Amino acid sequence: MPPPAKIRIDLNSAVPAYRQIVDAVRVLLVEGALPPGSELPSVRRLAMDLGVHFNTVGEAYRELAAEGWLDLRHGRGATVIARGLPAAAPERLQEFRTRLRSLVAQMRAEGVPPARIAAELRSLTESLKS
């Protein structure tokens, strides 16, 4: 029961491996695929699966723990814990808006048809209702 949550990263990407790991695991956490009580693979195990060094995974786990998602204890592994949503910081919203616009602009610049982009955005909007 613990292995189903598989993540993948792109070692050729410009975005750092540890950040890709943080982002990928956070998606699973937010979407409920990793409910409180779940045990994450050990840093060495996940590192082997992803093809990176275990300290890189450790760095990612520590960041997730700092965000309040994980209970990370020496010698015992990483466990998902319950986490209340923080109060939304309004000034962050502007940054998110900018990043969304940039991402859409990049998609358009690389030739993704606007209709296709719209479909992706609608799909994302739908997934928010769950």
Added chain:
Amino acid sequence: MPPPAKIRIDLNSAVPAYRQIVDAVRVLLVEGALPPGSELPSVRRLAMDLGVHFNTVGEAYRELAAEGWLDLRHGRGATVIARGLPAAAPERLQEFRTRLRSLVAQMRAEGVPPARIAAELRSLTESLKS
């Protein structure tokens, strides 16, 4: 007539300044705010406005030129040129999808209400029709 296109960057952000400049200018280009023939401010001028070194702006301009947006010539400045859309690379779409999901997950993780996120996404979808 050339000065209205103002951009802003956040020097405290973790994302590199030259990348913020590339992203911000690309948004203006994609949205048509900088039509072919427009002249961009000189590297030194824009650098002063943004509070960075002119080589940082130069780096951003070179990247935009490499993407086919700018005609950048020694001693003459940077001019927006007409640019056909490249054929969309299907494997890139998967990456964009991942980045969109990551961004939305991060917004949710930081407490932005789902309804608010949905509103932002709808707003973006609308802007694609223009």
Added chain:
DNA sequence: CTTAGTGTACAGTGTACGTGTACAGTCAAC
């Protein structure tokens, strides 16, 4: 106690980002 598992700390290496400085091309004034 031993052992095999866990996460952690820290130094070393390569790379990326931003800057300072010197250089080279362009154009208008004279």
Added chain:
DNA sequence: GTTGACTGTACACGTACACTGTACACTAAG
């Protein structure tokens, strides 16, 4: 044609970051 003020470019440097290797410390099972 020369000058001068503008343009972008090249390159070396300092600093910070991403990743790794290695040694360490904690935990649970035998």
